[in-house]
Amino acid sequence: MSAVLEPPVETIDKHLEELDTVTIRFAGDSGDGMQLTGTQFTNTSAIMGNDISTLPDFPAEIRAPAGSLPGVSGFQLNFSSHDIRTPGDQPNVLVAMNPAALKVNLPDLEEDGTLIINSDEFTKENLEHAAYKSNPIEDGSLNGYRVHTLPISTLNMNALKGTVELSRKEIARCKNFFALGVLYWLYDRPLDPTLNWINSKFRKNPELAKANEVALKTGYNFAETTEVFTTHYTVKKAVIAPGRYRKITGNEATAIGFVAAAELAGRPLFYGSYPITPASDILHELARHKNFGVKTFQAEDEIAAVCAAIGASFTGHVGLTGTSGPGVALKQEAIGLAVMTELPLVIINVQRGGPSTGLPTKTEQADLFQAVWGRNGECPAIVIAPATPSDCFDMAIEAVRLAFKYMIPVFYLSDGYLANGAEPWAVPAIEKLPRIEVKFATDPTNFMPYSRDEATLARPWALPGTPGLEHRIGGIEKQNITGNVNYDPENHHLMVKLRQEKVDRAVADIPPVEVFGDPTGKVLVLGWGSTYGSITSAVERLRQEGKSVSSAHLRHLNPFPGNLGEVLASFETVIVPEMNLGQLCTMIRAKYLVDAVAFSKVKGRPFQIREIVQKVEEYL
Amino acid sequence: MNTQGNGANGNGHKIVETAVSAESEGGASLFNVAPPPGELTKKDFVSNQEVRWCPGCGDYAILNNVQKVMPELGISREKVVFVSGIGCSSRFPYYMNTYGFHSIHGRAPAIATGIKAANPDLSVWVITGDGDALSIGGNHFVHVLRRNLDINYILFNNRIYGLTKGQYSPTSVFGQRTKSTPMGVIDYPLNPLSLAIASEATFVARSIDIDVKHLGVMVEAAAKHKGVSFLEVYQNCNIFNDGAFDYFAERSVRSDKVLYLEHGKPMIFGKDRNKGIRMNGALPEVVTIGENGVTEADILVHDINLEDPSVAFMLARMEQPAFPQPVGIFRSINRPSYDQLLVDQIDGAIAKSGPGSLDKLINTGDMWTVE
Numbered sequence: 001m002s003a004v005l006e007p008p009v010e011t012i013d014k015h016l017e018e019l020d021t022v023t024i025r026f027a028g029d030s031g032d033g034m035q036l037t038g039t040q041f042t043n044t045s046a047i048m049g050n051d052i053s054t055l056p057d058f059p060a061e062i063r064a065p066a067g068s069l070p071g072v073s074g075f076q077l078n079f080s081s082h083d084i085r086t087p088g089d090q091p092n093v094l095v096a097m098n099p100a101a102l103k104v105n106l107p108d109l110e111e112d113g114t115l116i117i118n119s120d121e122f123t124k125e126n127l128e129h130a131a132y133k134s135n136p137i138e139d140g141s142l143n144g145y146r147v148h149t150l151p152i153s154t155l156n157m158n159a160l161k162g163t164v165e166l167s168r169k170e171i172a173r174c175k176n177f178f179a180l181g182v183l184y185w186l187y188d189r190p191l192d193p194t195l196n197w198i199n200s201k202f203r204k205n206p207e208l209a210k211a212n213e214v215a216l217k218t219g220y221n222f223a224e225t226t227e228v229f230t231t232h233y234t235v236k237k238a239v240i241a242p243g244r245y246r247k248i249t250g251n252e253a254t255a256i257g258f259v260a261a262a263e264l265a266g267r268p269l270f271y272g273s274y275p276i277t278p279a280s281d282i283l284h285e286l287a288r289h290k291n292f293g294v295k296t297f298q299a300e301d302e303i304a305a306v307c308a309a310i311g312a313s314f315t316g317h318v319g320l321t322g323t324s325g326p327g328v329a330l331k332q333e334a335i336g337l338a339v340m341t342e343l344p345l346v347i348i349n350v351q352r353g354g355p356s357t358g359l360p361t362k363t364e365q366a367d368l369f370q371a372v373w374g375r376n377g378e379c380p381a382i383v384i385a386p387a388t389p390s391d392c393f394d395m396a397i398e399a400v401r402l403a404f405k406y407m408i409p410v411f412y413l414s415d416g417y418l419a420n421g422a423e424p425w426a427v428p429a430i431e432k433l434p435r436i437e438v439k440f441a442t443d444p445t446n447f448m449p450y451s452r453d454e455a456t457l458a459r460p461w462a463l464p465g466t467p468g469l470e471h472r473i474g475g476i477e478k479q480n481i482t483g484n485v486n487y488d489p490e491n492h493h494l495m496v497k498l499r500q501e502k503v504d505r506a507v508a509d510i511p512p513v514e515v516f517g518d519p520t521g522k523v524l525v526l527g528w529g530s531t532y533g534s535i536t537s538a539v540e541r542l543r544q545e546g547k548s549v550s551s552a553h554l555r556h557l558n559p560f561p562g563n564l565g566e567v568l569a570s571f572e573t574v575i576v577p578e579m580n581l582g583q584l585c586t587m588i589r590a591k592y593l594v595d596a597v598a599f600s601k602v603k604g605r606p607f608q609i610r611e612i613v614q615k616v617e618e619y620l
Numbered sequence: 621m622n623t624q625g626n627g628a629n630g631n632g633h634k635i636v637e638t639a640v641s642a643e644s645e646g647g648a649s650l651f652n653v654a655p656p657p658g659e660l661t662k663k664d665f666v667s668n669q670e671v672r673w674c675p676g677c678g679d680y681a682i683l684n685n686v687q688k689v690m691p692e693l694g695i696s697r698e699k700v701v702f703v704s705g706i707g708c709s710s711r712f713p714y715y716m717n718t719y720g721f722h723s724i725h726g727r728a729p730a731i732a733t734g735i736k737a738a739n740p741d742l743s744v745w746v747i748t749g750d751g752d753a754l755s756i757g758g759n760h761f762v763h764v765l766r767r768n769l770d771i772n773y774i775l776f777n778n779r780i781y782g783l784t785k786g787q788y789s790p791t792s793v794f795g796q797r798t799k800s801t802p803m804g805v806i807d808y809p810l811n812p813l814s815l816a817i818a819s820e821a822t823f824v825a826r827s828i829d830i831d832v833k834h835l836g837v838m839v840e841a842a843a844k845h846k847g848v849s850f851l852e853v854y855q856n857c858n859i860f861n862d863g864a865f866d867y868f869a870e871r872s873v874r875s876d877k878v879l880y881l882e883h884g885k886p887m888i889f890g891k892d893r894n895k896g897i898r899m900n901g902a903l904p905e906v907v908t909i910g911e912n913g914v915t916e917a918d919i920l921v922h923d924i925n926l927e928d929p930s931v932a933f934m935l936a937r938m939e940q941p942a943f944p945q946p947v948g949i950f951r952s953i954n955r956p957s958y959d960q961l962l963v964d965q966i967d968g969a970i971a972k973s974g975p976g977s978l979d980k981l982i983n984t985g986d987m988w989t990v991e
Contacts, residue, residue: 047988240990247986256981263978270738290969292976295737295962300763304730307723311703311734314721315742319734337724393982427987430978464719464735464742467698472667472713474722475706484669485714 014224016188019233021080023088024183027105028097028118029066030059030073033176038075040180044193045079046247046424049237053078053533054422055087055606060277060360067121067129072104081236085388085533087421089608095179097121097152099130114146116182118175120153148228152178152219159218164211174215181219188234191216241426248425250389250418250530251278254322254348255285257396259292262318265400265436268293270312272305272321277360278416279350282322302330306347310334313343314473316440316463318400322348325367326357328374335409336375339499341473342450342459344403344410347371347381351415353604362604363416365529366580371411372558372587378496380503382406383558385413387532390425392418395555401436405509406502407458413557415579417530417606444468449483456509457502459483503559510556512563517543517550523619524571525551526596528584531577531607538612547620557584565592573619575599577607660691665700667717673708678829678855682776683715685832686745689839690718693743700743703732705752708783709776709855712747726757729764732771733958740959743843744771751781754790754810765819768847770957774839775812775852780861798860813936813950816850817929823849824932824950828869829856834880834947841949847957868945877940881948886919889944896920897943904934906943924952 024041026034035056046052057074064071078088090110096102098121109115122135136142137149156178160171177194184191195213202209223229262269271294273283287296295312299305306321313319321331328349338345351367353359371383382402386395392414403410441447441460449471450459462469471483479486480494515524516536527535532553539551552567554560568574568588574596576585582598589596599615601607665687673679690700700718704710706725713720719742723731728746736744746764753761753775764773780798781787787800791812795804816824823845827838835853842849854865863870868877879889879897887897888909896919898907907914926932932951939945956964 043986046986049988049990242990244983245988245990246982246984252985259976259981260978263976268738270734272734289976289981290966291973292981293966294976295966297733297737299730299733300759303727304733304760304763307727307730308734308737310723311721311731311736312738313734314731315735315738317738333724334727341721427982430982433978464701465699465739467696470698470718470720472716472720472722474713474720475724476722 014229015231017231017233019235020082021078021084021088022093022187022233022235023076023078023091024093024095024187025074025076025091025105025108026095026179027072027074027101028095028176029101030061030064030071031066032073032097033173034073034075034097037176037180038077040194040197041183041189042077042079042422043197043247044184044189045077045235046245047193048189049240050079050081050235051084051238051240052080052247052422052424053084053087055417056420058361065129067098067100067126069100069104069130072101074101074105079235081238083238083240085537086606086609089610095183097176097179099126099132099136102136103130103132109145111144112146115142115148116179117147117149118152118179119149120151150182150222150228152182155218155222156215160211160214163214164207166207166211170208171211174211177212177215178219178222181216181221182223184216185220185223186229186232188232191220240424244427245424246427247422248390248393249281249420249422250386250392250414251281251350251420252285253390253392253425254386254396254412254414254419255282257393258318258320258346258400259286259289259294260393260433261397261400261436262294263292264397264433265318265404265438267438268295268317270295270297270309270317270319272297272299272308272312272319273323274299274302274305274327276302276324276327278352278419279322279324279327279348281419282348282350302327303334306331306334306345310338310341310343310345313338313345314341314464316461318346319344320346320348322350324350324352324360325354325370328367328370332370332375335381336377336379337475338409339375339379339381340475340478342407342499343473344400344407344461346399346403346410346412348412348414350419351413353602359604361416363530363606364579364602364604365413365415365531366583366602367413368528368557368580368583368587371413378500380500381409381411381558382503382506382556383411383413384556385529385554386418387529387553387555389418389421389423391532391555393425393428397434397436398555401434402506402509404436404438405458406456406506407461408502413529415530421530440466441469442466447471448481449473450478451481452498456505457498507559507562510559510561513552513554513561513567515550515552515567518548519550519567520570521548521550522571523549523573523575523616524568525549525612525616526554526568526574526576526584526588527551527578528554528557531579534607534609534612535577537609538616541609541613542616547616549616549620554584557587560588560591564588568592568594568596573597575616575619577601577612577615579606656696658694660697662687662691664697665690665717667715669714671715672711674859676858677708678778678853678857679709679712679776681829681832681835682774682853682855683712685836685839686774687716689836689843692840693843695743699741700745701732701735702745702747703728703735704747705749705757706783707749707752707781708857709747709749710752726752726755726760728752729757729760729773733764733767733769736769736771736959737962740770740963746771746773748773748775749782750775750777750779750789750791750812754812754815758790761815762819765816765821765848765850767958768820768822768955770847770959771849772842772845773848773850774842775850776855777812777852778855778857778861779809779864780857782857782860786860792861811936812852814933816852817933817936817951821850821951822847822955823952824936825850826852826854826947826950828854828865828878828947830869830871831874831947838949841952845952847955868940877944879938879944879946881922881924881935881946881950883922883924883949886916886921888916888919895944897938904938904943922948924949926951927953
């Protein structure tokens, strides 16, 4: 038994301080288990009743060389006693498991922030890997932070050596749970949720379960007894509406949202996909739900994935394909085919940094133009975007509803931040979810494959297998009503307009955009997609200071909500923060002739609240 | 009004008058429910659309054969779907009075995968050409075969791009002068059967457009195979590559230059039925029965059911002038199809976990209650 587990020689007087909100970032090598550590801290905090929001930040390389700068993996979480919408602008606490993690993350840490450093890893070799000329622990460069250097690797090794029958390498891998134990004491968290997780996860490997348990408890006990820490903190429960909550990421909510949509429509779900970061988790999740009749098809390429979804749609399934921006680039011709054949189809784009391969694991919103205009010919599709991880669930249902009703492809624009970020989701009551209406043609009398529904202009959905409705569809221009191949100039002009009008008519079918704050004023901050949290929090902060600022968030981007023009006209200045060079801003300037201001940030990272506050203040 | 199309549709079905221009192809059948499968005739599979291939095109013979075979398969018309890509041959679905999907260049196998995987009850046919299947759609060609989707895949090989007016294709012969290769083709042609066998196709066959009887037998055999069936048809493009196959397919030379493969039969060919294929070590050779002591017993006997694809591959590599050009079924083996396995997995998941419950789906994971 190691020394650290022995009772302290003398009791140290430690006091408990209360904090309103805390942001912690765990950072280490990509093999150090930082994502797991962060997830465990998050789950425990959620169970304790805090509001939570998280942002993992991991490298594109699965295992970059150990100790290298590109190999640093981080996980940021914000937990609070009040309502929060973002994972926090700046960490208050940085846990750095090696020099590279310190180097990459230190610039983000707040002034006077808390640094917890695994000093064992600050060897000459690792310092060189991280391009440090001198040891930052010793050279005074960390003055200005509250630095706690702990020999975590050694402490963990001493605690486990002789206690468990594992190799030194296996023991070393438990050090993240030692660090987690330290943080649990520092922020007054119970160990039980993580202990339960360990026992369930390593049910078949009791030695590993024991090792992780001992590491966690030893870390906790060490923090409690060591003189390094004199204070620990607590963050009280947030006031959250009563109910059942689930911690959910955007990708999880997207996947189960589409399963739910298929159930609500009473049609089986077909998901054609090709593995791509950051969308692959949707494929993994859907592949687990075959008992819903979900058919997942890992295709040979992006084109086959969308084409198979179109084929499934032709037979009456919920045809769904999912990818990221580069994959959409490959799918566009086929999406045009779905527009031409007027079949329902949903395309998930979990946007990432572009162009080309770009920043595969980082977030961006630069595929809006691609979704709205990125195909040959006049080729309109409906475009929607969830605003938060849990909103992904509702918007999945909305995507299928619109695709079915208008017989049209619908783009669903998520992004890397939504996909991997997590927040509490108030789980809805099943009976309150909207049913999705499905109409199939069955009557052969005067059946015409391109006849039109009076209200929506949708053509009938006639499934192969239906007697008497045999017909042919395809990518060549069709004659309205009959669906025969047709090259007549007047007919083409008519069909181009009809395809557009289907989108235009959907305006009547989507909710008006809501204004957060006063309906008129000096500044309106207009956003879409994952910027919701930062924008709303920034506007809330400014309004608390009495500023004339409101915000509006678009979940429907093509068509826009019917009241958008009126909302925009009610403010002196419209500011549009986007993780692109102003795509939505360009669209609203073109459509509504407003002198909107683009606020661009294209760094692979979400907006901070304070960045938006500062930008808005320029216009007040 | 497309009078020719209407005229092609007999069988007493009522025709709805519409302002369909003479340019029209595709669209609705405009006809009422067909008789039950047993009573269907070829005419039930002829659509009202004017066939718009060039007069004399080999595609007509293939269309005619497929329409003739359909009633014999005992499948209701509404359960048949023809899927195509882009090219002359890909207009095919418009001429079949079944469901049809004329898709985009090269992607028919992918569309067909979605259709068949979603509804395994349908009889799904892919119609494609050498450019569509082997060039722009090469990736899908490989993967739809290895997937062993239970579909019928017919490749019209005319060794040229017809619809774009005469550029060389992946099967054009080395040195061929075409519009895009005025000094001759300098890349080497692909052998579709070699690629199909390498791609794990469970049924591989070849026929010739002008050998109408053989073609009909091959279409029927392909249709009856459970799993993917790949049929290459040598098809004459009389505009841009006329006579491309005459050197072996022309009636007067055919019996000497074509080997008709038949399961369980020795590989004998020739006008006098005295030439055959014999193994000489690891390689095949052409021998004459009755010369140098060769008897029929020396001739290789064709077995389409060999799991090992080596002999099928060897046969696929045989070509004129060193060997007769083989046609017939090269390979036919049984393997569970993708669509069937997918259904099995779903049934297995339901048997194991019960049918999906939305309530359970959303109420799992890291959950907690706020009082």
